[in-house]
Amino acid sequence: MKQTKKYRYQMKFRSVSILCSLFFVLFAQGQDLQTYINEAISNSPEIQKFQFQYEIAAEKVNEANWLPNTEVSAGYFVSEPETRTGPQRARLSLRQMIPWFGTITARENYSTSMAEAQFEELVIAKRKLIVSVSQSYYNLMANKAKQDVLEQNIQLLQTYERLALTSVEVGKASAVSVLRLQIRQNELQQSKDILEQQFLGEHATFNNLMNRESDLKVEVVSDLSIPFENEMISEENLNVHPELTKYDKLYESISQSELLNQKESNPMLGFGLDYIPVSERTDMNPIDNGKDVLMPMVTLTIPIFNKRYKSVTKQNQLKQQELYSQKEERLNTLSTMLSKAIFERKAARISYDTQLKNLKQAEDAEEILIKNYETGTIDFNDVLDIQELQLKFQINRIESVKMYYIQSTIINYLTL
Structure with a gap:
């Protein structure tokens, strides 16, 4: 029993250490995500399921310390057998079988090894939940950022529309330019409306992971940047990942099962006692007349x-x-998952840096167009082209940030 409590303490300490490491890596994305992860682990029915399964497996260590039921039997002689010392009236028997030496310890060791294997399932479930919550959070973050970008671009197009109307009034632009700007606004508004619906769907998914009401508000950070340098990745940690150590624990449980099998193949010992009450003879008085029989048995x-x-x-x-x-x-x-995640995260960083450069150049082009408007030579077709490029670069930048952190969650899952 003491070993079981010690084992539980060690396992809980290990679990807390792993989760704290994950929180530390994700802390860069703000306190909100860490808070959500804590809440999800506390509320998740799946985690509770694995927790109960582990506690059941740990309790089986106590169950292993058992002996076969004690046998008690009683019989009454309908026809009393006559013996030298008198007729036998009844028989009372007591039996207790005992397994071979070390069998109970082997049972306890086997149950402990099964509990250790079950604990790995609990650790895996917590890690997977962290990944699911984090990735859903990043999807919400990216969706919200895209909506903000679309809203900014719609407002920018409205500004260009007013400029175009002014140019039409003075004969420097055609009404077609105004219509094209309005059509473009309609397209962006459509994209924004679709994103809002997608946000609601992902919002419900996130709250379901949290095991709470689906309409509760979710706060996401607005900082869309990635670290200047990637954290160090220790690929050696992959060899001690819970999904792999689980097999080591199961392997050990089979070894303990075999030791138990060897113990159970040994003989079993039994000890017993028979008691037979004897009546006295009335026709004669032999030695030990009416003496009861007490017979130990092995x-x-x-x-x-x-x-x-x-x-x-x-x-x-x-x-x-x-x-x-x-x-x-x-x-x-x-x-394979780790290699793919590392390469895709590197690709996300490359894409992010490229989008920043493209955005800077698109902004320079926009400034040139604005200066042309001041001189009366603006081409609103160029305005639409530049705006479309800017939006493309902004959306790609958001996707790069999202991909970077989603791949980071996979890397953290595999290496922490």
Whole structure:
């Protein structure tokens, strides 16, 4: 029991350490995300499910400390058998079987190993929840930023529309230019309306992850930037990822299962006591006349014709080989995921830097157009082209930021 409590304490400490590490990496995105992650872990029914499963598995350590039921039997002789000391009236029996030495300890070790394997499932579930909450948060952040950009561009087009109307009045532009600006505003408004609906859908998804009312407000940060340098990635940590150590724990549980199987294949000892009350003889008075019988007994069960234990040993060997293959397969999958996430995050940074350069050049072009308006030579077709390019670069920049942080959550999931 003390070992179980110590194990639980160690596992909880390890869980807190892992989560704190994840929070530290995500702290750059603001206190809000960390708060949401804490709330999601506390409220998630899935996490609670795995927590209960772990507690059940840990409690099985106490269950393992058991002995077979004590057998008590009683019988009454309808026809009393006659003996030298008198007729026997009844028989009372008491039996207790005891497993071979070390069997109970082997059971406890097996249950402990199963609890450790189940705890890895809990850690994995928490990590996956952190990824889901973070990625949904970044989707909301990007969506909100796109809406803001579209609103800014709509207002900019309204300004250009007023300039175009002024130019039409003085004969320096045609009404077609005004109509094209209005059509462009309608298109941007349509895109903004669609984004608002997508935001509501993602908003509901986020609140469901938090296990709360779907209409509760979600605050997202407005800082759309990425760090100047990527944090160091320790790919060696991938080898101790819970999705892989889970197989190590399962492998160990099978080893403990085999030790238990070997113990159970040994004989079982049994101790008992029979008590037979005897009536006195009336026809004569022999020595020990009417003396009751008390007979201690020892039982030994020997599994001579039982192939079950050999079969279980073979099954355990095959299970361990299967787990080894599963671990190798999962390691390859996680390695591929990590490599892809690293490359895509680098690509997101490259795209981000490129969009910043393009935006600067588009702003320079816009300034030139404004100066041309002052001289009366503005071409509103060029205005629309530059505005469209600016919007494209702004949207691409937002997508780059979102992709950077989404890939970072995958990297954190795999390496922290």
